[in-house]
Amino acid sequence: MEAPDDLSPRSPISGAAVSDYRDLMTELAATVTRRATNLAIAERAYHDGMAAAAAELRRAEQDAKETDRRAAAAACAVVEVDREAERLWLDLQRTRVWPGQRPGAAPEPAPATAQPPLDVDDDASIAMLARVAHRIHGGPPRIALGDNRKLPALVPPLLPLVGAAATAITATMASALAALATLDPPGAGVLRLLGWLAYFASPFAGIPIATTWARRRWSARLDTGGVALIVLGGLTALSALIVTLA
The missing domain is CATH 3.90.20 (Hemagglutinin Ectodomain; Chain B)
Structure with a gap:
């Protein structure tokens, strides 16, 4: 089935x-x-x-x-x-x-902000x-404050001549001022005073000249003896001028 x-x-x-x-x-x-x-x-x-x-x-x-x-x-x-x-x-x-x-x-030092980088x-x-x-x-060499170099041996004998020459020039200028004051120009008193001051300062006129010369040329300083020689030469020249003009 x-x-x-x-x-x-x-x-x-x-x-x-x-x-x-x-x-x-x-x-x-x-x-x-x-x-x-x-x-x-x-x-x-x-x-x-x-x-x-x-x-x-x-x-x-x-x-x-x-x-x-x-x-x-x-x-x-x-x-x-x-x-x-x-x-x-x-x-x-x-x-x-x-x-x-x-x-x-x-x-x-200057601050960094004060200058360009x-x-x-x-x-x-x-x-x-x-x-x-x-x-x-x-x-050129310059003299230091503590330096005390000596001048060459031939320089000190020339210092009185430097003082005498500077004194002669200064005294001549003083005489010219005094002579100009005698003409009674305006300011005659001032001229007369300048003349007398120049007379009194003339023996010492060579000191700054010699000091500068010694410093620039030899880098040396003038000692007391050098200054005395300059003043001695100046006084001698002034005395000779006074005697001559008298």
Whole structure:
């Protein structure tokens, strides 16, 4: 006896369902592949970023070390320049003397905001200091305050002649002023006073001349004996003029 149709084995899955299943599996595989690819790209980008950050950090550390080195070198250069400036100022105090003046303490450095920035390397700094030293030492020698060099042996006998010549010129000018005052011009009293002052100062007129001569020529200072010889020559010349005019 045959079985009825509804009791036969189950029929297989339809072709449309199988096709959809295959499409879903293909899409799933593509999604997994894209995920793996994107994950690999992200990991590679992460490692590249970490490497770039590490390289940037190393460069920053090297730049910081170089900046520290340059700052230390600049500080050493400032100390050297200050020491050299102090030495040059001391040389200036010893070598240069102005009439009635002498250099005081070294001036303080000007603030950095008071002058434009200069890009000066070490060679330019050395050349600048050399020019300053040449300006101090390159000129004619000047007598220092503590120096006491002696004049050459032939100079002291000439000092009375210097005093006599200076006295003669000064006394002649005094006589001219006195003679002009006798004509009663305007200011005759002043002329007469100047004449008498010139008479009294004439024996000493050779002292500044001889002092300047000795300092510029031999870098020496006149001692008491040299001044006495000049005054002696001046007094002798003044006495001779008085006797002659009398």
